[in-house]
Amino acid sequence: MNKIIPIGPYHPLQEEPELFKLYCEGEIVRDIKWETGYNHRGIEKLSESKTFDQVFFLVERVCGICSTSHPFAFANCMEEIGEIEIPARAKYIRSIIGELERIHSHLLWVGLAGHFLGYNTVFMWAWKYREPVLDLFEMITGNRNSYAMFKIGGVRRDIENYKIPGIQETLDLLKRKTNLLIGAVMDDPVIHARTKGVGVLSREDIINYAAVGPTARASGVDIDVRRDDPYAAYPLVSWKVITAQAGDVFAKAEVRLLEMLESISIIEQCLEGLKKEKEGGTEVLVKEIPEGMGTGRAEAPRGEVFHFVKTDGSNYPVRHKIRAPSYVNIATFRKACVGQTISDAAISLAAVDPCYCCTERMAVAYDIHTGEIIMNGAGLLELSVQKTLKLKS
Amino acid sequence: MITLPEIEIVQKHFGKAVHDVAVRSLKRATVTIDPESIVNVSRFLFKDLNFRFIIASALETDRGIEVLYHFSLDVSGLILNLQVILDKEHTEIESLTGLFEAANWIEREMHEIIGINFRNHPNLDKLISEGNWAEGVYPYRKNEQRAEGIRSENSEQ
Amino acid sequence: MFHFGGASCNNCDIEILDCLTPRYDIERFGMMLVGTIRHADVLLVNGSINQKDKIRLLELYHQAPKPILVVAIGACGCTGGIFAEGNTFAGPVDKIIPVDAYIPGCPPKPEAIISGIVKLINKS
Numbered sequence: 001m002n003k004i005i006p007i008g009p010y011h012p013l014q015e016e017p018e019l020f021k022l023y024c025e026g027e028i029v030r031d032i033k034w035e036t037g038y039n040h041r042g043i044e045k046l047s048e049s050k051t052f053d054q055v056f057f058l059v060e061r062v063c064g065i066c067s068t069s070h071p072f073a074f075a076n077c078m079e080e081i082g083e084i085e086i087p088a089r090a091k092y093i094r095s096i097i098g099e100l101e102r103i104h105s106h107l108l109w110v111g112l113a114g115h116f117l118g119y120n121t122v123f124m125w126a127w128k129y130r131e132p133v134l135d136l137f138e139m140i141t142g143n144r145n146s147y148a149m150f151k152i153g154g155v156r157r158d159i160e161n162y163k164i165p166g167i168q169e170t171l172d173l174l175k176r177k178t179n180l181l182i183g184a185v186m187d188d189p190v191i192h193a194r195t196k197g198v199g200v201l202s203r204e205d206i207i208n209y210a211a212v213g214p215t216a217r218a219s220g221v222d223i224d225v226r227r228d229d230p231y232a233a234y235p236l237v238s239w240k241v242i243t244a245q246a247g248d249v250f251a252k253a254e255v256r257l258l259e260m261l262e263s264i265s266i267i268e269q270c271l272e273g274l275k276k277e278k279e280g281g282t283e284v285l286v287k288e289i290p291e292g293m294g295t296g297r298a299e300a301p302r303g304e305v306f307h308f309v310k311t312d313g314s315n316y317p318v319r320h321k322i323r324a325p326s327y328v329n330i331a332t333f334r335k336a337c338v339g340q341t342i343s344d345a346a347i348s349l350a351a352v353d354p355c356y357c358c359t360e361r362m363a364v365a366y367d368i369h370t371g372e373i374i375m376n377g378a379g380l381l382e383l384s385v386q387k388t389l390k391l392k393s
Numbered sequence: 394m395i396t397l398p399e400i401e402i403v404q405k406h407f408g409k410a411v412h413d414v415a416v417r418s419l420k421r422a423t424v425t426i427d428p429e430s431i432v433n434v435s436r437f438l439f440k441d442l443n444f445r446f447i448i449a450s451a452l453e454t455d456r457g458i459e460v461l462y463h464f465s466l467d468v469s470g471l472i473l474n475l476q477v478i479l480d481k482e483h484t485e486i487e488s489l490t491g492l493f494e495a496a497n498w499i500e501r502e503m504h505e506i507i508g509i510n511f512r513n514h515p516n517l518d519k520l521i522s523e524g525n526w527a528e529g530v531y532p533y534r535k536n537e538q539r540a541e542g543i544r545s546e547n548s549e550q
Numbered sequence: 551m552f553h554f555g556g557a558s559c560n561n562c563d564i565e566i567l568d569c570l571t572p573r574y575d576i577e578r579f580g581m582m583l584v585g586t587i588r589h590a591d592v593l594l595v596n597g598s599i600n601q602k603d604k605i606r607l608l609e610l611y612h613q614a615p616k617p618i619l620v621v622a623i624g625a626c627g628c629t630g631g632i633f634a635e636g637n638t639f640a641g642p643v644d645k646i647i648p649v650d651a652y653i654p655g656c657p658p659k660p661e662a663i664i665s666g667i668v669k670l671i672n673k674s
Binding site for chain 2: 042045080207208209210223228229230293294295297304306308310318319321323327328331
Binding site for chain 1: 557558559560561562563564565567568571572573598600602631632633635636637638639656657659
């Protein structure tokens with residue numbers, strides 16, 4: 001029985017309490033333990049004291065990166081309880097916002113993955129091209145993040161026709177840059193060496209952990225809420241679900257990059273749809289929500305977001321359950337990491353694309369025999385960068 | 394009255410264990426079952442009918458502690474909620490972690506926020522509440538004794 | 551600058567990181583994010599603070615070389631934001647450690663963050 005000496009979380013050697021503890025034997029990770037709770041804000045309980053209109057502002061801030069998917073799923077849920085049909089214009093606008101968010105989130109991920117591999121140019125580049133997307137958000141909604149666009153019955157602001165040419169221009173720029181990025185990333189032999197065969201999740205793993213989103217699609221599990229349980233404008237436009245088979249970090253990158261191109265195509269079709277609808281008419285008035293319960297879901301950049309709400313005829317939810325995709329996806333990290341070397345730990349975690357704050361307070365590696373800390377989060381990152389440099393030379 | 398083939402199969406296999414069926418639409422339905430048969434029905438949905446486990450929600454109502462296990466059939470977009478009603482005093486049910494790993498964290502969370510004991514769960518350690526609220530306090534139960542210093546929420550009933 | 555993120559939605563974290571990117575590029579002003587509090591002159595704090603984060607934050611402040619300037623970023627950092635009524639909220643940042651500057655916003659734009667930090671540096 002290997003003795004493990006418990007250390008921390010406030011040991012003087014490390015800077016901050018860690019989220020993941022990697023137990024290592026030499027170079028190989030043997031086991032993982034994790035500690036959560038640092039981000040717990042009691043949102044589900046808070047939701048019970050807010051009116052339905054107020055809940056939208058609350059759920060937007062569950063996660064800043066997929067901040068539209070939570071209101072999206074919540075709106076789908078409430079419209080199911082109230083049996084409300086939203087106008088076509090609202091459907092197009094909702095899908096546009098959802099897809100723009102997917103683009104900015106995947107660009108963010110590409111930047112972070114580049115950073116973990118030691119390609120800081122990729123990080124700077126990907127985040128530079130996030131800026132036009134955030135500018136679009138500011139133009140349409142007034143804020144770069146947390147857009148407050150959704151309400152029960154429709155959307156709060158219209159996308160007027162005069163804005164459409166500007167949006168199209170940015171989309172053309174993004175198309176060019178995404179193709180450039182795809183070429184640079186998918187053809188680089190060092191990236192192949194660092195990401196192929198790393199952090200592999202098999203189809204069986206995905207099903208066992210019930211993982212969703214690009215994490216699942218990269219292992220050949222063909223699920224996507226937009227196609228399986230259609231909502232908003234997704235059944236009105238044509239697009240395809242991207243899957244890969246290998247289940248490693250490279251496959252996950254491939255899926256995300258190609259999805260960005262699909263998103264751009266969806267937005268363009270939605271803009272065409274908008275031009276055909278009359279301006280204005282972005283909502284139906286909803287006076288009350290009947291008693292009952294409903295479930296709503298949306299495809300966030302990271303996977304399926306699920307909301308369950310129980311109502312009692314008043315203006316407040318009786319119970320509001322929120323499940324973000326990272327809840328099921330992060331658990332797969334154990335499978336992806338155990339048996340790999342610690343230098344691959346950083347990129348395996350990043351490939352699951354947990355919400356950024358989880359990645360930030362990353363991991364600490366322990367020796368499985370002595371319990372001594374081998375290195376902290378910054379060290380793991382450094383190790384990853386060094387491995388890349390070695391491969392390059 | 395809409396009928397769903399998946400529900401009919403479940404009723405055929407588990408007849409006595411099914412207490413109630415509520416079909417809202419072709420894509421949304423809730424089946425209330427006997428808590429003792431949760432593992433068998435879940436296994437049937439997961440292995441035989443290829444449902445995916447989404448998550449579970451727990452809430453307290455007049456009938457007791459209700460737990461809804463949400464399953465999704467991705468090929469058709471159907472969400473099937475398996476509902477069980479547990480006694481408020483002896484709140485326990487068999488864990489689903491033997492079937493799939495996906496149930497692990499949510500059962501730990503339900504254990505600490507509303508006090509359900511999941512039999513045969515590998516590790517019911519706290520997931521989110523360590524250091525965040527007092528031992529033995531279950532924030533999602535009504536009429537719960539609160540320890541000093543914990544902010545009481547303003548809930549409308 | 552050392553960045554501490556409490557229980558947040560990450561919008562502020564991303565906007566802080568955005569300051570490094572080519573459009574805002576704070577490195578040309580001589581500002582950079584460091585990996586350890588011991589090398590920092592400024593501590594950026596964002597996010598509403600729950601009980602677990604409070605312990606961490608106090609520990610961090612204890613380890614920080616004094617004098618250190620503390621900046622509370624975002625609605626959550628300044629007052630707790632919409633999470634202030636939650637059952638795990640442990641007080642806004644200024645009830646835990648002394649704060650020298652507040653940059654409100656949800657999230658504050660990178661321009662606002664840079665402007666706030668520059669004002670603080672000019673003042674001190």
